[in-house]
Amino acid sequence: MEKVGIGIIGCGNISGAYLKAMAGFDILDIRGVADLNQAAAEAKAAEFSVPVSTIDTLMADPKVEIILNLTIPRAHVEVGLKALAAGKHAYSEKPLGINFAEGKKLAEAAENAGLRIGAAPDTFLGGGHQTARKVVDSGALGLAVGGTASFMRPGHESWHPNPDFYYDIGGGPMLDMGPYYITDLVNLFGPVRKVAGFATMLRKERTITSEPRRGETISVKVPTHIAGVLSFENGAVVQVTMSFDVAGHKHLPIEVYGTEGTLLVPDPNFFKGPVSLLKKGGDFEDYPVDQPYADGNYRSIGLADMAYAIRNNRPHRANGELALHVLEVMEAFERAAETGRTVEISTSVRRPAPLSESLVNGVLGK
Template sequence: MGRPHRIGIVGLGFISTVYLETLSKAPDAVITAVADLDAARAAAVAQTLPSARALSVAELLAQDDVDVVLNLTIPAAHAEIALAAISHGKDVYGEKPLAASFDDASRIIAEASAAGVRVGCAPDTVLGTGVQTARAVMDAGEIGRPLAATAVMVTPGHERWHPNPDFYYQPGGGPLLDMGPYYVTALVQLLGPVVSVIGAASRLRPERVIGSGPRAGQRFAVAVDSHVTGVLEHASGALSTLTTSFDGVATKAPNIEVHGEAASLIVPDPNLFDGDVLQHPLDGEGWDAVPPRAGIVGAARGVGLLDMMREDAPRASGDMGLHVLEIMTGLLESARSGARVALSTTVERPALVPLG
């Protein structure tokens, strides 16, 4: 009682710097160990954290002073690290997606339940003022009965800026499994769980060219669909239309729109924590900005882990991660088969995050 939550971090790539900044400021958290396939990188990070030491992955998982493992490895390694941490009796919070396959993700949740440990999963961007304010407007009944939503993510691909983008185009990656979790999690937060999906997909280029860094100009193979679209049927009866693409150049479409009987909402980029929520009432003359009503002000990646450590019912939960992954893998399965796919999982909408 009263002891800070002791965190061990596995994977010290690009995204870890934001997590480190968030967690190092939390009074009830302490980073006790870090590990990476690059031992020199782990040693360098440990030098910036007086409470942490650099270890191998196996050593970190066995430490008594690690209560929760923060899994920031590439998607293909998510399940392996999570399952190993669970076998050592550790709680786990991982980057999205929960695993590269639905079967692996289901095993994570099942083994965590059997071991009596907890699992959390990014994205936690939905806990910021952007999505949470839109959720508060909807919960207050201001758009009436929600009928439909659209979500659009179009970019020319991460290889233009990432020096080692290969994993984005391997199983567990692609525009849907990489960027889709932000959009799908937001849709579930706003409209509730999904019962079935219909999808279509394409892969327009067999290879990509790295655009920056020491490997600039190198080509690598594309092993996943690079444009995925589909329809999500929510248990409430609302329908969401989703498009995720690494094949386009740009879009002027709002990231997310939600349409109700009494009003429509524009929801800000779910890859960010904040942003303007715009509301257009049925008899209104235009879009009006909604001041923040809910969510964590000034949030950054890592708040989902802090929420998991502090709350009995974590909002960025493993159950949410599993349901979101089944939605996405269901879309890919439907794209392959041409048939509607019914889902086996569901999840409760997490509690609204109070403004603060």
């Protein structure tokens, strides 16, 4: 099968994980890496033995079919629109955009151009989450009741070398971590119908405790603790908390409840993790994780799936419709907090097909 040319724009902290994982997918042909900071692009190219390029060169390269957009969230739509204008498909790091309006603009531009867009997270394609999906699809949980989704940490300034954008417009725990949790829930339950929520910003400044900027103070411009409820089209009701303000807790990342059982889902920030199932009247038991991509960091499998989808003329899983729906849901938490009202979600989306439908000899291959 002919490889798909990839041009990577953005050589920041996350790019290393992508470049490392991309080497495991034969369908991907890295045509070059580029960044506004040329030194960063050159360093990343040297580290992973890939070509260094410029943004304009990648946009003009006829062998580049997909632009992988690893820029900061505030630049995701801008770069995506440029890629579409250059005749390229566009796949970005999460979120699709920093608000629903600009995400919708990108989706409309892709539709008008007859091109694809996609976005992380793709962790829901990992073996742990695909196994959880298999349990849900089997009917073992009975009727969908609800669940909980919890991400609560003190904040990224304790580990990230440049945490400013986590607290700037387009940042915050919902736009940063919410995509993992809400995408995984949509993969399990389907689309969200309504959102209720509250949001707080307890501190206007944060002190960096990581190197090399330890001691510097950064401004906070977004809510840092968000809690609310998702009402799904299938009737499930899920409690959600995303926070950069909590010192510690004992909640599991995701629990899913049904009338006949309860499912403990792996951390959606990772591809792997244990799956546990309780059947009514029994105890929790480990459920065998029998789906591939459960033994490492495959952060680019969504891109590879998109490449195979292009070659095989099928829908890709980490697609624009899914990313736009998740973006609208995330924004709805803050809208609900501001208005004091439940927010109706205008978009809907089909659950992505199980990854098993595209496996060849146990790996993604069609």
